Amino acid sequence: xxxxxxxxxxxxxxxxxxxxxxxxxxxxxxxxxxxxxxxxxxxxxxxxxxxxxxxxxxxxxxxxxxxxxxxxxxxxxxxxxxxxxxxxxxxxxxxxxxxxxxxxxxxxxxxxxxxxxxxxxxxxxxxxxxxxxxxxxxxxxxxxxxxxxxxxxxxxxxxxxxxxxxxxxxxxxxxxxxxxxxxxxxxxxxxxxxxxxxxx
Amino acid sequence: xxxxxxxxxxxxxxxxxxxxxxxxxxxxxxxxxxxxxxxxxxxxxxxxxxxxxxxxxxxxxxxxxxxxxxxxxxxxxxxxxxxxxxxxxxxxxxxxxxxxxxxxxxxxxxxxxxxxxxxxxxxxxxxxxxxxxxxxxxxxxxxxxxxxxxxxxxxxxxxxxxxxxxxxxxxxxxxxxxxxxxxxxxxxxxxxxxxxxxxx
Numbered sequence: 001x002x003x004x005x006x007x008x009x010x011x012x013x014x015x016x017x018x019x020x021x022x023x024x025x026x027x028x029x030x031x032x033x034x035x036x037x038x039x040x041x042x043x044x045x046x047x048x049x050x051x052x053x054x055x056x057x058x059x060x061x062x063x064x065x066x067x068x069x070x071x072x073x074x075x076x077x078x079x080x081x082x083x084x085x086x087x088x089x090x091x092x093x094x095x096x097x098x099x100x101x102x103x104x105x106x107x108x109x110x111x112x113x114x115x116x117x118x119x120x121x122x123x124x125x126x127x128x129x130x131x132x133x134x135x136x137x138x139x140x141x142x143x144x145x146x147x148x149x150x151x152x153x154x155x156x157x158x159x160x161x162x163x164x165x166x167x168x169x170x171x172x173x174x175x176x177x178x179x180x181x182x183x184x185x186x187x188x189x190x191x192x193x194x195x196x197x198x199x200x
Numbered sequence: 201x202x203x204x205x206x207x208x209x210x211x212x213x214x215x216x217x218x219x220x221x222x223x224x225x226x227x228x229x230x231x232x233x234x235x236x237x238x239x240x241x242x243x244x245x246x247x248x249x250x251x252x253x254x255x256x257x258x259x260x261x262x263x264x265x266x267x268x269x270x271x272x273x274x275x276x277x278x279x280x281x282x283x284x285x286x287x288x289x290x291x292x293x294x295x296x297x298x299x300x301x302x303x304x305x306x307x308x309x310x311x312x313x314x315x316x317x318x319x320x321x322x323x324x325x326x327x328x329x330x331x332x333x334x335x336x337x338x339x340x341x342x343x344x345x346x347x348x349x350x351x352x353x354x355x356x357x358x359x360x361x362x363x364x365x366x367x368x369x370x371x372x373x374x375x376x377x378x379x380x381x382x383x384x385x386x387x388x389x390x391x392x393x394x395x396x397x398x399x400x
Binding site for chain 2: 031032033034035107108109111112114115121129133154155157158160161162164165166167168169170171172173175185186188189190191193194196
């Protein structure tokens with residue numbers, strides 16, 4: 001970034017920046033990446049397109065930044081209930097149904113765009129997928145330590161696919177967003193038995 | 201449809217129609233629904249936009265028709281190997297890796313569009329999801345009949361989510377399309393144990 005650009009950038013307050021990113025995420029959920037236009041962002045945030053382009057360069061950069069900004073990460077602190085079932089349920093219950101619906105819409109809105117946009121894919125993975133997966137990893141390691149599951153369980157490496165997959169498949173198959181109730185039954189019926197872990 | 205439109209419609213041969221639908225599916229896989237334009241379809245199929253609009257009315261109708269036309273259905277005949285594992289493997293091996301990559305790209309290209317386009321959602325479900333799911337249902341029922349799995353296994357109703365979910369999550373998590381090898385290990389590591397079925 002040139003010095004001029006840096007100087008210009010500082011004209012936007014962090015609050016205003018956060019507002020802009022939230023508006024971009026809203027639009028992504030509503031219409032998806034391809035249909036999201038800088039005109040729509042400008043209209044919704046009552047800013048000028050010139051400002052948006054000067055500040056972010058273009059749609060791809062703006063969207064990647066918004067994704068990076070959007071997720072607060074695991075701010076709720078470590079989950080540790082003493083059982084794998086308890087931990088997986090607790091992780092699920094940290095997002096209410098409204099947040100799950102929003103995340104599911106965001107995933108859908110980005111699914112096509114992350115292909116062929118490496119920067120956006122990186123932002124998507126680093127900020128939406130990996131923090132979640134790291135938490136599942138910690139919870140599974142503790143279950144291995146307690147002897148609830150075997151370290152060499154073949155299902156272990158598929159836990160992310162089971163969880164993210166159920167999340168993604170729910171909307172596609174049942175025409176409704178994933179909910180806490182759906183994911184809790186899925187954990188009990190599929191994830192725990194696949195891992196050979198106690199289901200009660 | 202008016203009589204005039206019917207008469208006009210008949211000017212296109214079934215071969216030409218099939219060619220057009222295949223081009224639409226190709227474009228859907230490459231750029232997704234939102235970025236697919238009638239201009240691009242016209243260019244790729246060397247037809248005029250006027251013809252496309254006269255014939256199909258618009259993009260939504262053309263894409264829904266292409267989806268309905270695309271999948272040949274379960275032309276490969278009933279699968280019945282005598283075990284659940286054998287049947288699930290056989291169903292997986294009916295699509296080669298290239299077809300799986302194509303189906304995964306098509307799913308991605310349609311994921312956003314099916315929301316808010318009921319006709320497209322209907323075409324997507326009836327022609328891409330349900331025939332596959334009906335086959336899984338038949339295979340599971342036979343496994344219940346043979347006593348391999350219990351009829352009241354809680355995992356039973358989640359088999360579509362496990363399979364479609366793994367398919368969808370593979371690209372998102374591992375940046376590679378689902379392959380036969382991936383799905384066969386997933387069936388052995390996740391689907392069969394979740395159902396309480398023999399894994400060898």
